[in-house]
Amino acid sequence: MPNIVVHHLNNSKSQRVLWVLEELGLEYEIMFYKRNPGFAPPEMKQVHPLGKAPAVVIDGVVMAESGAIVEYLVDRYGSGTLAPDRSSAHYGHYLEMMHYPEGSFSMPVVFPLFIGAFGVQSEAFQGYAQSQIALQLDYVSGLLKDRDYLVDNRFTAADLQITFILQTARGLGFLGDRPDLLAYVGRLEDRPAYKRAIEKGGPFDLSFGR
Ligand SMILES: N[C@@H](CCC(=O)N[C@@H](CS)C(=O)NCC(=O)O)C(=O)O
Structure with missing residues (x-):
């Protein structure tokens, strides 16, 4: 069994790591950090120079970037679960979907948070943010048109990886007219491993005071 320590910030992407560890049935220790008020506390820089969550120490090696951490854990300890076989036709799509949430998807979804936090007045930028x-969201809806899960129509780590961004979009009120995406997130939140991860990680709230 590997020795795993998760440096976990409340209401953050480190929730993904707790969830994948629960899906894989691995043991781990959690070090808890609290947002201060919105940002990570400075002690997180003692774990990784970026000071962001998640940071995970696996057998003494520090890793940041939730996508890389999830992919590594699934590759190393998944025994063929949570990902298609590398030789399968689905593997390329799986990799794309593993990287898409933190790549193209996450930036526009955080625009409204920055607009609010820093009082950005530009209507042009606000319009751009909405359109992006x-x-x-249209892209994700299209991907799920005839299926319940993103890859090979079965639950994989790609669904786990995209959940946080969709939960953020939901919290910001962007899923109100998108029943397909609400149902998809609901399906993922129903997983026993997700619920265990929430119990262990402590209160999880992406409603942004709405
Ligand atoms: N792409 C990184 C994002 C890391 C990140 O920005 N984490 C946020 C929490 S979701 C954070 O630590 N924010 C606090 C801060 O910026 O001080 C990942 O997926 O791990």
């Missing part, structure tokens, strides 16, 4: 969020 709609573009990404």
